[in-house]
Amino acid sequence: MSDNKRTMQQLLEITRYLNVDLNSQQIQSVDKMKNQTIEKGMLHTLDIENFKSYKGKHVIGPFSRFTAIIGPNGSGKSNLMDAISFVLGERASSLRVKKLSDLIHGAPINKPVSKSCYVTMNYKYVDGHMKAFTRGVHNGTSEFRIDGKNVTVQQYNQEMESINIFIKAKNFLVYQGAIESIAMKNPKERTQLFEELSRSQEFQHEYERLKLEMTKAEDDTQTNMNKRRGIAQEKREAKMEKDEAEKYQKMKDSVAEKQKLLYLHQLFHVERIISTAKKELDERKTEIGGLEIRKNSEDMKLSKAQSDLKKAQKEYHKIDKKIADKEKEITHQRPLAVQAKVEVQHHAKKLETAKKMLETAQAMAENSKKTLDDLVQRKTVVENEKKVYELEIAEMSQQQDLNLSNEQVNEYNDLKRQAIMESGRIDFELISARQVLETERSNLNHEERRRIEHEQRVNTKSSEVDRVEKQLNKELIDIQRKLSEASGDSAEGERNLKRNEAIDNLRRVFPDRIFGRLVDLCQPSHKRFQLAITKILQKHMMSIVCDTEETAKDAIAYLKEQRYQPETFLPADTLDVQPISEKLRDLKKPAGVKLVFDVINVSNQAARKALQFACGNALLCEHQEDAKQLAYGGSILPDRYKAVAMDGTLFQQSGVMSGGSADLRQKAKKWDDKVVRGLRETKNKLIEEITNLSKNRRKELDVEVERNKIAEIEHRLVHMQNEVRRLENDVLARLNNELEGYKAELDMLPPRIADLQERVKKAEDVVKDLEQKNNAVADKIFAQFCAKIGIRNIREYEDRELRIRQETEDKLREFEDEIQKLKYEIDYVQSEDGGKKVKAEKEKVSRLEKEFKELKKREKTEETTLANLESSFEDEKEKLAEKKEIVQKLEIEVNELKKAALAVARDVSAAEKALIGLEGIVTRKQYERHSLLHSAKINQIPLPLLVGSMADIDYDDDDDDYDDDEPSQSSSQDGPSVSQEQIQRESHIKVNYAILPDDFQSIEDEDNVKKATDRLNKEISEQQAMISRLNAPNLKANQRMEEVKEREAESTEELENARRKAKKIRQQFERIKTERYRRFQEFFDPVSNAIDDIYKQLSRNSSAQAFLGADNMEEPYLDGIQYNCVAPGKRFRPMDNLSGGEKTIAALALLFAVHGRNPAPFFVLDEIDAALDNTNIGKVASYICETAREEMQIIVISLKEEFYNKADALVGIYQQPAACTTSGVLTFDLTKFKQSGINEMTENVPPPPQA
Template identity: 30%
Template structure:
């Protein structure tokens, strides 16, 4: 053997082997590693070589950087001196380790390598070439069955075990099938006998039943003929009505065409009217703009005209003032001249007056006059004051009378004007009231019609909306049903995948839903909402298991899942303070029941979520000082962010639903019914144009009414105002006339009082001035006062007056001189201003004229537009009248159409009724197998179609032509009553036949069952033959394998049984006996083998009763016997002498040496006992190299030396 870097052997080593080689050395030196090297190169797996993997077989250097080459070569030389080299090499890379096999330095496969070993009777699987350390003790403790298994392995009969078991099962199944077929044939034979007896009675029954069927068939034909005759008549009526309706439809089309044409023309006129109204509106806006501009210009014009007038007046005044000042100067000069003249005249007049006076009063007389005058004043004080008061009151009353008379005269004129206006206003008001009443009545009538139309339209629209809403719900529910079915299927697949993963991967525990349950059912919804998607999260031991599960899900394409590894998941335990927040507040984890093994993943998915009873509690906790995630028992969840999701939502409710095909079919039926109703409602809804027309007419009337109401209110206000003013005038005049009379009476009375008081004063004056008159010598004192007494006064006053006049003239002259200068300057200023204002006024007047011209032009264009608008409105009115006429015509046609449609619906309903009767008759015939003779067409395969397909089926049945040749001419020409009577006759016959059939009770299926039984019997016979044949084949196949297995086992056993006694005798010095006994002689491999060794001087007994050394010798005998069967060219033994005493060691060593010398078998033995290895042909010594930490080998040839 050559090895390199194998186990404890560093570098390359070559170890020669003799016929009997002993490997010796201290414990731990590496002796067994040499045996492992031989086993390794002979194909034994690494786990049997005290190494878990191939890398464990490679010598480990101090540095791992060195690439180590490891292999073992074995050189086998046969009796023809041909050497075969077996090599097994370990190839190691960073990522993997593998073995390379080669024979004679040619690489080969594992199978070819083993085939080459088999040629040398080397079988690695059976290990027929070696005994491991401790193998002897294992054999000594083997049971009988284990010895059997050992022989089975060695004889290779065990290779047939699986095939044997499979064929044995097939053989048993074939025998069972054969027995079942026998029993089946027996039962069918008995059935055949029974059904033969029932056949006669059944044939009688069938003849009677044929008569019944013929009667039923004829009755059905009579009924079908009656129905189809009715259908034919109804079809003729239908065609006649349809023809009339076609004519009406043509009239409708014609009216619609006329209406379209008028509508088109109306549209054009309306467009033109709208266009003209826009143009008129634009023109009016432009006129308004011009008016605004004119207003502004007029304001400027007025301003400048006013300024011109004011300036002209000021200029005129200034001119006049200037002239006046000039005149005043001249006048002053003239006045001064006049003054001089006046002075001269005064002197002359004074002289004249002085000369002309008759009476000259002395100072005493003047004093007396004055004294008397004063006394008169004192005496008449009361009368004077009374006179002054009366005159003052008189003056006031005269003024009042004049004012009142003037007012009465004005009011009378005003009353006359208002009366005339009132006479003109009253007829106008009455006319407006009459027109307003007519318009309001017309509007109310139209409004009632519109309300009825709107109500009908609203009701139909509401129904339409409800149906549409319901259809949307059905569509949604239909989609949800499909989605739910798909979701349930996916969920089922996912659950199956989870169960499969639990079986495949031991570390999978299941979903959170599986490992945790709420302690109370009332918390189910809260748990579902709080845990959310984590309900389906899968709990596993570690990440490795999780990744394996993910790969599995990918391969199976089941879906996605979240995995929670117990080993590495990071979780936070629940704070105990959360358990003290209140009686009804609990951390969610406390409400779940689960194994404490899953605490970490449950803490992760639950977190710090709290469960409470009510929403108020949830809000307080969620929105308090510290934000929390809270869920209520009804499923309301409040997140830390404040987001709230509803409680028992429709989505959660829907998730509890389960859908099936029956539910979907119901939804489809309801949908089709609603669609039909929706079509009917859509047809019944009134035209929006008609409603719009009524609305437009009402709107027009409302506008007219509003205008009339405004006019009426305006006229009424005017009338009320006039009447009110008339009432006020009458009231005031009524009040003023008495006042006038009263004042006039007071004035007349006061005149008398004034006269009386004046006379009293005059009498007192005359009385008191009498002495003065007498003294002076005048007749009356008033004469003196008037002529004489005033001269002095006149003189002094005149002198003073002339003095004042002089001073005034001088002052005025000086003033007028200054004033003349100022007026000259002012006149110049106003002249300049007047010129400027006149210039600006002229410009504004010109601009005003231009704008007025443009405005007049626009007004002309506007009038022209309004005339054109009136023409188009007249045209539109004419077309509206034509449209109304066409509408009236359409209404008449519609009434005709409705009448015909009603008749058509009646006929159609009757047709459908009779078609349904015919369908029911066809359906009855189909179900009861009543054969209706048909000459054309065929009955549908499905006589119970869906509701939405029934109408189509009824029409398709029109194409079926029934053969009525069985009916007589008399029946075909009979009346409806006669036909019904004939049907009743057949009905009675059917009852009669049915009663007769009821009295019979045969097995109606006897004939068919007899034929069926005969066929089954024939088939069973064939099956029995086939089963017998299969059983024979199975028995033969099983027997072949069984015989081969027995031969292989028996051959090996017989050889081993012979050899074991001889070998045991040699090992015990010729005095011992050993033999093997089979527990089952027929199939020995099924049971155990009894091994009875009897050492010298020992009684017969079981091996278990022997001592340790005796057991070892017995076990060695068995091992050597086993090896002798198809023995390998060498036999390797690892410390088989460990439990032997020196005597037995010597016997075993002699036995091995004898066998080695007497055969072609090499023996390689590892031994620590010199009694054994000293008998070897050569020694291989093994020791440790402390420096290199490896095993070293030394060889020593013992053949030159004698054994002893």
């Protein structure tokens, strides 16, 4: 189809839609519409290129004075409205898109046809000349052009406003669905609309600014006025203060004179005391000099004696260290010797065992060979017997077959088939009956066996219950006994198991850094010391010894990570160890006293330090009385020591005593537990060794049984208590439950057995009856045959044949089983190579004999080394005893010299104390003198001075602590804050006491001096109280009076300036207010006056009323604007209660009234007739036709025929087939058809198709 035909078809569709019958001669070309004469400026044509649904370039128009845009829903009518809004400068958010680039055709589906789109409005002025306004989108930004020339958006908007198009006020269009919202605006929104349309909003910012400034200026004026009143009041108060200050100063001068007298009185007596104390101080210094000479002499003697003692002690400790080293070497060597001896014994046993194993292996090899020969010979005999039996069977078969001829055999087979055919049903029933009988017999036998088994089980379980109860009682007694002792493989609690596991893991994770628990690293030298050592070690007994503090931190982190219990660590590098007092080792009384440290054996150096840290210098005594005497002091020893008795009673130096207890005895068993753990480790090693020896040996059941016994015993001892609980709660209960169950089942079996016996009897009767019937049939058929071969019946022949065949098969099966068994035994014996075992055992014996010789040699070497060490140890002990006597003599000499030096030191100390007392008196009085001078200076009391001045008195850091009114009380408190340098600098100041009366200077007694001081203080206090009652005036009253006068002049000037400023701002505000009111009213009043007539015209009824009024008559832009309408024939109702059509008429009235006051050249309305019925549509359409011809150009989008058929021209929008929505455009002139009356010629034409 050509483009012309397609265009023709589209026009015909639009014509049908308009109910207008057109022919081809009535279609007018677009060119004639473009040449229409327009009386006023108007939108002429619209050029659209790739905008939204308009693909390519479209020229729409020319637009008439009243143009209707029609088309089906979704064809793109609103997109045309958006194109008009876009070219007039509307923002993208009002065009139903998120960004400008979405306006390009195809962009919503990510297939834009171009990078740009354009819309051009060709505007025709009244004089006929044209101007093109173009707005486009290129690369996501807007472009503006006027007559093809690029301009800024401001220039573009100014040109629009020149033709009365204001994009902010939107005075040229009404969007779809917005008509009702216009009517429903609230008063404030309506005021805002009028402000924008009247442009009075341009004054809003200046209005509000000036209003704020005016308010502020008036507040400043009022503030200055109040300030001036306050200054006047202040001036009157300043005059009164000035009079009171003069009276107050006279009384202050009198107080100052008495204070000067008080200071002179106190200073005079302080200086007199200082002079007396200094004289006595010189005498004491001379005395101390002689005492110091005596003291130095005694100290020199003591120093020499101490030096000799120190040298002797050093030699003593050197020998003692050698002894300790020898003892350590012996301690180290003795286990080596014992170990060598044990290893010799152990290897001797191993050698003996190996020799026995060799003999056993040789005997087993000989036996295996003999057994193998016997088995092979036995296998040959059985195979020969089998062959002989098979031959015998063959011969017997031949002999039996000769009893019947071939003819007779054939006859038997024929008769057998005949018998089977005739007795087929009976045979089937007989087979079924036999199966039933067999089943019932089997069930009966099963139940009989169950009865017998249950009777046996009941008897067995009853015996087992009795046995278990006896065994439990016996094991419970045994467990209680073993748990009360810490010997052998005693069971450990869950907590100890976890703690042992923790220390094992720590030693594995930190090898050579974690040494173990203190209890595991040391051992009491005798078992009787265990309680006492346990009491001393206490909390450190289970502590873990490690090398450094860093290791301890790492170990603690590991324990936390593995969720073990907290542990205490003793890092060897940070322990503060108290040195061992050597003199405590030499105590003779009480008898048997020892250092706790000396009765504990320890080899590890780190553990030795940790043990010394835990024990300190604690002493071990045989009896409680001895320990008490050492702890609390007495005639034997003046000092106090921490002591513990053998029974665990501990005496502290502080007097605290704690006794032994059952808990202590339980803790002491830890030493036995350590032995137990060692035995357990030895046992585990032996078990492992036994396992290694026996893992390649077979058929030695005795070793396996013993190993199982060991494992069973260990398991029973470790978990015995849990086992008893389990046996009590589980095994015994289970046995009783099983016994009750068996008894219950046994009670149920007799009825079931009786029932089965009855059923078996019935089945036997059925089988017997069927067998008789079957036999009768067989006897009848085989009667002649049986007579020929000489038998009573055929069953005799058949039973004999079957029995012989069964016996033959059983015998052959026995031969096969015997042969197979012998093969297995031969294979087993052959698999055990006795020669290899003998060879391996010989090699083992040879190796053990060689090792035994080496161990014997090592044993002799270790024993020789140990004997040499012990001999050297005894020699050193003799040297130590000799040196010890020398040290004791020197200690006695030193003690005597110490007593002499101490006596002289006491004399020196007493003299020095007296000297310090005098120095203290001098210092205190010097401080008191400084305080008095300092207080006088602070209180500005001018003291008469002979030498120096008040400026020489220094201020100290505690100036605020002095009491201005009580100088005598501050003199003794502030001294320590004064430095000696200050005291020295003030010592040259000489006070002139000439004005101090003689009666004050002649006072010598301290009490009289204090009384005189108190009297002066009292007089001063009374006068100060009088001053305080006067409410001390402002001493700067004169200065204040001058300041008030200056401030009064300043406030007067500020008040006048504020008044002038407020007046100026008010004049500016009134001018802006008047201009804003004028501009608003010039727009509002014509709209308010015209809206009623417009509403009447739209309603086509003079009774319709519309009112538009401001809430604030003086300043209407500050408050709302009320808009109310009364529909024809109805009472007044609020706008909310009007119907949809009534709201639309009211909104249109307001729109046309506003548009009439500030008319744009054209008015675009989008489906304003949506809520109107046919009557109201006619009214509105008539009004628009009249208005369009007289006042403005109107463009409407409508779907209702009653509305758009009154238009001067139509713009048809239709949808074209494409991937996305694509709109096509047709324009049509209707003015000629209106003139010829064609609009009324086709009333019966079918309605247009619904979109």
